[in-house]
Amino acid sequence: MAIVQAIDLEKRYQMGSEWVVALSEVNVSVEKGEYVAIMGPSGSGKSTFLNLLGCLDKPTKGQYILGEDDVSTLSDNDLSEIRCKRIGFIFQSFNLISELSVIENIEVPMFYDGTHEKESEERAAELARRVGLGHRLNHHPNELSGGERQRVAIARALANDPLLILADEPTGNLDSRSGSEILAILDSLHQEEKTIIIVTHDENVAKRTESIIRFSDGKVVADGTRSSKVN
Amino acid sequence: MAAFGKRIFILGLINIWRHRLRSTLTILGIVFGVCSVIAMLAIGEGASYEAQEQIRKLGSQNIIIKSVKPPSKETVNVETSFLREYGLTYKDAERIRDTIPAVEVIVPSRNIRANVVYRGKMLDANAIGVVPWYPEISSQKVSAGRFINASEMEDHKNVCVISDDLAKRLFTHQAPLGEVIQVKGDYYKVIGILQKSGATATSQTEGPAPLNLYIPLTAAKSRFGDVIMTRSSGTFSAEKVELHEIIAKVKELGQVMMTSEVIRDTLKRFHKEMDYEVIVPLELLRQAERTKRIFNIVLGSIAAISLLVGGIGIMNIMLASVTERTREIGIRRALGAKRRDIIIQFLTETVLLSGSGGVIGLAIGVLIPYLITRFAEMETIIRAWSLMGAFGISLLIGIVFGMYPAYRAAIMDPITALRHE
Ligand SMILES: Nc1ncnc2c1ncn2[C@@H]1O[C@H](COP(=O)(O)OP(=O)(O)OP(=O)(O)O)[C@@H](O)[C@H]1O
């Protein structure tokens, strides 16, 4: 079952009188439980694509079907709700809220989902333990190492048990040791049949995934989904 | 929803606390605005209450006509003429009584400064000659004994009713009723005591509470005569005044203004000089109310301006805060916050800010009138509506001036916000 279906997706930005085409004719589908890497040179549209998949942005043209719903035409409000319930984001720069503690950061998506306070607290603590931060619950992001911060971000991405986990260069800001810790966690999530899409520049990272989608100049130049699934 | 509200509330408090110095400076405008509204309203209400009470004691249905020494036009004449004759006459009283039907009761009185002596103790007091129906127009009630009656009036009896203050000062050990006191060489029996009261119907509104004693008007006339001798700076002067005051009580409140005009016309016809003055407490009351309204408008404008400035200050800080927290807004939006959630978050914070300004302003605003009453001995009245109103306005300011920053936060594009450094 395809969880993600991008049909002729196009994203253009207006820069003054000119249009910058960031993505065009993108046709991609991702199956449930798949672990996919997106690669390509800088400026090729990887982040733009991931933002579309994450419902942070709307395509200029084309369709995006998430699960069973066409989300390319939804309102801002509905997109927010989808981000809340179905998407787990992991960013290169962690994007934790510095005023909040580890556990509070993990709770943010559940907060907007209206999860009961007690339940949310318990789940956040459990997720923190799962990423190995059970002893850091009340620390603030600035008291954590980069690797630890990214682990908090992963726990936060899992908070509402999303359909899709999106990671934009999650190891980009980390040294190799912390990076591999993060990748190990993603691997274990993959074991649990989570659908993960990861943007990376690192071939070694991409090797751990089942398939690689290569972007160049806003277009998909290679989609290794089928082939890699075979071996 | 309740849990959401609670968390947003706590989040707001945390953020305010995080920037406590900035928050404190931000809300100063609101604090001053709110406390000045409350304090000034309390002072204004107190002052107007005092004025209105005094006027009301004069009786809103009463018209008071007083004898006034006319300004002396020919100074030479004053030097030479030993006797000056002016003021209201018994005839005036009769005319008012007989020709103006709206007048229900008329009380003429004479007022003579006299020393009152009892067992060697001497006090300076006003001996007031009045008629037996004086209590009808006075707000003072007889608290002990009784007032002068008709037969005492008829017989020019030497009886007196004394004011509470006089009773207290003159009779330190004895019960005053039935005692005999000496006034200008004559002896008067005390038959009653008047209740304590700030102002009396005889309109002494200034200075310390007067020591009054009331005697039958007939007695005053026959004992003191119409001519009063006063000695001032070495020279004698004598004044002939028949009546010092006439109080006319009108049947209905609605007739007061018209009747006062009729009285003025009547008196004008028979007096060559302006040797009298007509005081209409109702008119004074209305004037006091008008003054109060103007006072309130002026205060209101001052308060409105300071609250407006406070509101703008809050808006300014909130706009800065929104910019500062662009990244946070992007994160929250990416994690599922709706525009509405962002609006609520920032609006809550602004209202908390302005509301705490309101609370502090309220506390200071209540303290100031208290201190004024305590140390300046001025009446102040804090009305519940002024407290609720001022606090409500502080919240409203939070909403009004928080709306725009919150809106700015909510319309941010999540991706752009996330990229913000
Ligand atoms: N908001 C925007 N306005 C205009 N152009 C944009 C905007 N966002 C992205 N672009 C353009 O779209 C193209 C794709 O950008 P994108 O961020 O997706 O690249 P990327 O593949 O993620 O690059 P990198 O590997 O450096 O992160 C770039 O040419 C970029 O300049």
Ligand SMILES: [Mg+2]
């Ligand atoms: Mg990118």
